[in-house]
Amino acid sequence: MRTLFLGSDHGGFGLKQELVPILTAAGYAVEDCGVSDPASVDYPDIAKIVCENVLDRPDSLGILLCGTGIGMSIAANKIDGIRAALCSETYSARMARIHNDANVLCLGARVIGVELAREVAMAFLSVTFEGGRHARRVEKITLLETTDWRCR
Ligand code: RB5
Numbered sequence: 516m517r518t519l520f521l522g523s524d525h526g527g528f529g530l531k532q533e534l535v536p537i538l539t540a541a542g543y544a545v546e547d548c549g550v551s552d553p554a555s556v557d558y559p560d561i562a563k564i565v566c567e568n569v570l571d572r573p574d575s576l577g578i579l580l581c582g583t584g585i586g587m588s589i590a591a592n593k594i595d596g597i598r599a600a601l602c603s604e605t606y607s608a609r610m611a612r613i614h615n616d617a618n619v620l621c622l623g624a625r626v627i628g629v630e631l632a633r634e635v636a637m638a639f640l641s642v643t644f645e646g647g648r649h650a651r652r653v654e655k656i657t658l659l660e661t662t663d664w665r666c667r
Contacts, residue, residue, distance in 0.1 A: 527580025
């Protein structure tokens with residue numbers, strides 16, 4: 516059973532609460548990393564918790580929700596080893612896994628409703644990384660994280 520780590524700020528709280536039972540019923544081991552109420556919080560704090568869990572648990576994936584999904588995706592992509600994809604439709608969600616080996620899906624709770632969010636999440640979860648030429652490209656992303664490539 517694949518583990519999913521879910522996390523949201525206050526902007527994504529309502530949608531997270533709706534997705535937890537949906538994803539659990541779909542057969543995933545859902546671990547809710549918070550928040551547990553709609554009080555205002557800073558999304559990088561939640562992104563860090565979810566991403567650390569994803570990196571620590573092989574084969575797990577993360578889903579991060581905020582108002583737009585933008586803050587969560589920017590924050591998550593600062594963490595080495597995380598490839599976070601902000602998706603609002605199913606094609607991008609599938610391709611994020613197949614071509615980019617994304618390990619975190621970001622959703623904007625003020626952008627899409629629960630039914631589309633469910634479809635996007637299921638699209639993300641229904642496919643696997645294709646490897647091949649895409650593995651070389653993903654490896655180059657890792658090199659961007661570890662190489663001092665900028666002109667100064
Ligand atoms: C919170 O108001 C909002 O800024 C946050 O949820 C997110 O949309 C940031 O990117």
